[in-house]
Amino acid sequence: MVLQVKKASKNFGGLSALSDVSFSINQGEIFGLIGPNGAGKTTMFNLITSMFTPSSGEIIFNEDNINGLKPHLITKKGICRTFQNIRLFPQMTAEENVMVGEHCRSKSGVFSSVFRTKSQRQEEERIRSKANELLEFVGLGGFAETVSDSLAYGQQRRLEIARALASSPQLLLLDEPAAGMNETETSELFHLIKKIQEQGITVLLIEHDMPLVMKLCDRIAVLNFGKKIAEGTPAEIQNNPDVIEAYLGSEEEDMYA
């Protein structure tokens, strides 16, 4: 098991964003986290990456409790994420963005950088060529020198994935990667995520595009109002009455609507 979330809760003041949510993700699978808007999916990402500390509960990554660890150490342990609203470094080129992602897998400090020691130069070379490989991998081969701001929306999403992959994660968290993408882009994304899985990287995916989620995920957990209401394979989820109710509303509600 790569990741175990045990009874995680998060309260903001009196508001309970997540309550007692538990699930676990197996090595190498694509795990989907779905639910209506405001269900607490992104909050869950923020707990896993330690942007927030859980109000209660535990998050266990490879047998280690990672609660309260600083976010950059979480990345170093092997969890990296993308953001729902793209957060690239706008004035940097695509290549530089990905090179930043390799920060935690490299170690040159101030003095080796200034004196350009042999190991620093080799490391820079390695970082740069890996960055270009990753750009190639996500289909941005010709865009290394392009400022990320001027990339198309779908390309920016893929660049963010490349940047996250640069930190050599074991677990990759994707927050609505298909948002705002057209059908072609979504199908490219499908193949990209499959390719990432083939590399042995476990993927935790938040997504609203249901056909994509159902095709892609091995297992799915459904959140609604901060609680987990279902977990299972895509087929199980599609036929779960609670899930249908959360997405479509119950019959009684419809009567009064």
Place this chain on the structure above:
Amino acid sequence: MLAELINPYYLQVASFILINIILGVSIYITLSTGQLSLANAGFMGIGAYTSALLTLNFDLPIIVGILAGTLLAGVFGILIGIPTLRLQGVYLAIVTLGFGEVIRVIFVNWESMTKGAVGLSGIPHMGRELLNTLKDFGFDPKILGLQNNQFVFLAIFLILLGVTISIIAFFRRQNRSRVGRAFAAIKLDEKAAESMGINITYYKVLAFAQGALVAGFAGALFAHVLAYISPADFAYHRAVEILIFAVFGGSEVIWGPVFGALFLTVMPEVLRFISEYRYMIYGLIIIIMMAVRPQGLIDVNILNWVKLKTPKRRQKHGTSSQKSI
């Protein structure tokens, strides 16, 4: 021949330009992680007073004094940098401005040590000390066809020039490395930088300490070039002046504050009649720059344009005219 060209007055102006360039670099470094610090006048004062007092009271060599002043300023940089990590933008600016004032007030009131508002005079002069040392070895500036005075100012200028070039080279190399990328990432999006595995605490304090070190270094040089310092040299006006170098020249690239310092030090010297109205003009510059060109005169696009116009350094591919940082 050579002797007539070397005018001590011009050399002294040139030396102050170089010191101001170093100060401009100091504010640029902290700004390159997105932190606006106005404490650099204070750090400059710490460097200047430390070095002056050590050389005056303990007869230490100037170079030891300068190193000690620089390091102490760096230590203060860390001490101020850590508690102010949570502050951003204007709040950080206010706190650091306050710190600078505290330092100045200490210089004014710790009379037994600093001689208060009167200031310290008779600080060993870098050029003269060098001349005296060389004379012990039997060197005479006349060999070069120079007066003592000319040699002294020429030596200071050359030392400062070497130091300034080294500092700029240092930070240009740092910028193009893993450390520079981390700085830039923090400046552009702190949360994203953190989730990409960058230890933002470390890099922000590092930038703060580097800025303090450089400002302290400039202060120590200042003390030994001028041979006289007083608390007024490190007051609020100085903090604003350093800020203006970055606002006017720009803070995206290191050449921005360098150009700002150069231009704004030369201007009052060339246009003597303006000198009195300097601070009014600074105020105007801030307002105009904020309205018209918030990134400062020199930015990435201008640098790229200059590179394109310079035949030898022409870029290989057409697309790279967009390349940044």
